[in-house]
Structures are given as C-alpha cells and as structure tokens.
Amino acid sequence: MAVIDLSGFVSQLKDHLVEHSFHIHEEQHVVETYSLSQSWYIYLHPEDACNGPMDLKVSLSISARELHSFEDKVAQDEELAANAFPLEVKFEWELPPIREGLDTLALALDLARFGDLDFPVSVGVRHEYKTVTDQPTHHLIVHATHSFSLNKIYMGEEFPCKAIVKAMEVSRHLLDQSSEWLTLP
Incomplete structure (x- = not known):
C-alpha cells in the first residue's frame, strides 16, 4: 500500500481550482x-471563458x-525537511495565433507583477509552420510553476490558495488583453 495518495491530492487540487472559479474541461x-x-x-x-480564447x-x-525514495524515508521514520522531495505543479497558458511583432518582453514585464519567487511566470512564443511555403503562425505561451513537497502532501496540507489566486490573475490578464494580440481570421 502506498504511503502517499497522489491521486487524492490531485482530486483535492481540482476541487480547490473549482472553488476559485475555474472550470475543468478534461483531466x-x-x-x-x-x-x-x-x-x-x-x-x-x-468559468466565464468557456468560448476561449x-x-x-x-x-x-x-x-x-x-x-x-520518499516512501523509504517515511518508513524509516527519518526526519524530513518541510520542502523535501519537491513536486512541481506547472501552469501553462496558451492562446491562439497572435499578431506578429507582439512585444513579448513588455508582456513578460507586465506579467511579472503576478509572479514571485514561489510562482515564477515566464513568457514565450512558439512559431508553427503548417507547410514550408506558408507564413509561420505565432502562439503565445505563458508558464508558471509552484513547488509543493511530497512531505506536505503526506502531512495533509492543502495546495496553497495563493498559487491558485495568482493563476486566476494571470488568466484574467491574458483574457483581458488577448483581443489586442490575436490575429484576425
């Protein structure tokens, strides 16, 4: 029998996300x-962004x-640091094709206000070529991570609201600003 219930933790995380007004489509x-x-x-x-973008x-x-390794340490009753055995929870936002020339540095600086040392936010662009003769499309990708330890899960601590609130703030900002960035069909 497993010492730690990661599936249960993920279920609690999903419940927590729903409590903070996120709508889950798939898992x-x-x-x-x-x-x-x-x-x-x-x-x-x-919740209010079911139709994208x-x-x-x-x-x-x-x-x-x-x-x-974590289960062995627990079975041996070894003292574990609060942040021993980190588990990274990753957040990745993606938008449909954006206009060429979007100042991603300015966007990264703008989004940095939502991040901190526990929730670093980064911005990137993925270039996609449908065929070699087509012009590329550019997709905005925003990443953030929050490190949570297996020890905290084992001790029954909930995933911190602070990270989920920050994820909602980034989501809201991207939704509010996206009409300026997206390419027209």
Whole structure:
C-alpha cells in the first residue's frame, strides 16, 4: 500500500481550482508502463471563458524512483525537511495565433507583477509552420510553476490558495488583453 495518495491530492487540487472559479474541461492520469512514472494533466479556464480564447493546463509529474525514495524515508521514520522531495505543479497558458511583432518582453514585464519567487511566470512564443511555403503562425505561451513537497502532501496540507489566486490573475490578464494580440481570421 502506498504511503502517499497522489491521486487524492490531485482530486483535492481540482476541487480547490473549482472553488476559485475555474472550470475543468478534461483531466488525464498517465502511468508510463516501463518506468511507472505518473503524470496528471488538468485542462481548465476561468468559468466565464468557456468560448476561449485561452487554454490553461495544470500538470504535475513524478517518477517511481522519487516516490519510492520518499516512501523509504517515511518508513524509516527519518526526519524530513518541510520542502523535501519537491513536486512541481506547472501552469501553462496558451492562446491562439497572435499578431506578429507582439512585444513579448513588455508582456513578460507586465506579467511579472503576478509572479514571485514561489510562482515564477515566464513568457514565450512558439512559431508553427503548417507547410514550408506558408507564413509561420505565432502562439503565445505563458508558464508558471509552484513547488509543493511530497512531505506536505503526506502531512495533509492543502495546495496553497495563493498559487491558485495568482493563476486566476494571470488568466484574467491574458483574457483581458488577448483581443489586442490575436490575429484576425
């Protein structure tokens, strides 16, 4: 029997996201058959943004080796630091094609006000070519992470509201500003 219930933690995280006005569209739990690594993906957005244009994915992954190492430490009654065995919860926002020439540095500086050391926010652009003769499309990608430890999950601590509130603030900002960035059909 497992010492730690990660699926239960993910269920609590989803409930917490819903309490903070997120709407979950889809979720996945993937177990890699060779290594037994596990990943969870939650696809969501603010409740009032069902029709887009932004998508948000919350994900977390753990290797079987890391999980067994943690369980060994718990079984041996070893003292664990509060942040021992970090588990990164990743937030990734994506928007449909944006106009060329968007000042992503200015956007990164603008979004930095929502981040901090516990919730760093970064901005990137993915260039996509449908065919080699087509012009590229540019997709805005925003990343943030929050580190939460297996020890905190084991002790029954909830995922902090602060990170979810910040995720909603970033989502709101992206939704409010996106009409200026998106390419016209």
